[in-house]
Amino acid sequence: MRAELLDYLVCPKCGEALDLHPFLDDAADAREIDQGLLVCRGCAAPYPLAEGIPRVLPNAFRRLQKYRRDFSTQLSQIDFRELPLEDTRQFEALHRLTSRAFGYEWNTYRVTPRAEDLMTFFWLTGADPEIYGKLSVNDVFSFYPTAADLAKISGSHLAGKTVLDVGCGMGKYLAIVSDYAETVIGLDLSDALVRARAVVKDRPNVHLVQGNILAPPLKPGFADLAYSLGVLHHTPDTHSAFRRSNPVGNWPCGCIRKRKIPTLTPIGFTGFRTM
Numbered sequence: 001m002r003a004e005l006l007d008y009l010v011c012p013k014c015g016e017a018l019d020l021h022p023f024l025d026d027a028a029d030a031r032e033i034d035q036g037l038l039v040c041r042g043c044a045a046p047y048p049l050a051e052g053i054p055r056v057l058p059n060a061f062r063r064l065q066k067y068r069r070d071f072s073t074q075l076s077q078i079d080f081r082e083l084p085l086e087d088t089r090q091f092e093a094l095h096r097l098t099s100r101a102f103g104y105e106w107n108t109y110r111v112t113p114r115a116e117d118l119m120t121f122f123w124l125t126g127a128d129p130e131i132y133g134k135l136s137v138n139d140v141f142s143f144y145p146t147a148a149d150l151a152k153i154s155g156s157h158l159a160g161k162t163v164l165d166v167g168c169g170m171g172k173y174l175a176i177v178s179d180y181a182e183t184v185i186g187l188d189l190s191d192a193l194v195r196a197r198a199v200v201k202d203r204p205n206v207h208l209v210q211g212n213i214l215a216p217p218l219k220p221g222f223a224d225l226a227y228s229l230g231v232l233h234h235t236p237d238t239h240s241a242f243r244r245s246n247p248v249g250n251w252p253c254g255c256i257r258k259r260k261i262p263t264l265t266p267i268g269f270t271g272f273r274t275m
């Protein structure tokens, strides 16, 4: 984690800013902080920074027993107030289910070819609105782009923007978007972020946050754009996940496949593309 990320993070419980307490080993490389503790300025809730990823979830401090043992000395010198067990219990069930479903999958399987990810990202999100007119694609998932197709993509609409990837998984689209946008934040609930970290490690404009879409640990309005690919329907409440992440960053022009998510009616969200 790099300190700039603190400008965007908030406590998911009370919405206050977080303070970062880096642990000693990180002093050698102040830009990349691997281990530490984030503490809410309002309610003093503790959120571990472990393996370079801020774990801004209600149950994270309770869950990471090894982290607590390894850094017991440093933790004993910081003032914080652990969240009550009942606050974390309900969330724990959702977290366990999602981690089981996706943590293994994304940490085990290889990434798809970049050309495919590039085309899928621009075609599905509408981040290059003109691309719809340039290509005739019936089903992007069975589409293998040619060099000529790829040459038609322009990322100019992302230039200078701060972009949020809602449910970034192992980060394959972060690796695309960060070529064009100024800053990209990947938010995900699962340990797939460990894999994402390896994917984006040489990209200083990418930040990762472990957090829940249903209570995003991010400052409202911090992002210029948000996109989400294959995620919202995995939450217990798709509509609510859509609405709650919207204030964080405006959805540009997403795609919802009516056949897959028949109940979602994005009324009031102009620029939301339905296909």
Ligand SMILES: C[S@@+](CC[C@H](N)C(=O)[O-])C[C@H]1O[C@@H](n2cnc3c(N)ncnc32)[C@H](O)[C@@H]1O
Residues within 6 Å of the ligand: 098, 102, 103, 106, 166, 167, 168, 169, 170, 171, 172, 173, 187, 188, 189, 190, 192, 211, 212, 213, 214, 228, 229, 230, 231, 234, 235
């Ligand atoms: C099918 S994967 C898609 C990942 C990525 N967008 C991609 O296309 O490669 C769904 C992702 O949604 C994440 N997810 C599910 N529920 C979530 C929640 N409540 N908050 C944050 N992420 C969630 C999962 O952890 C998983 O990484």
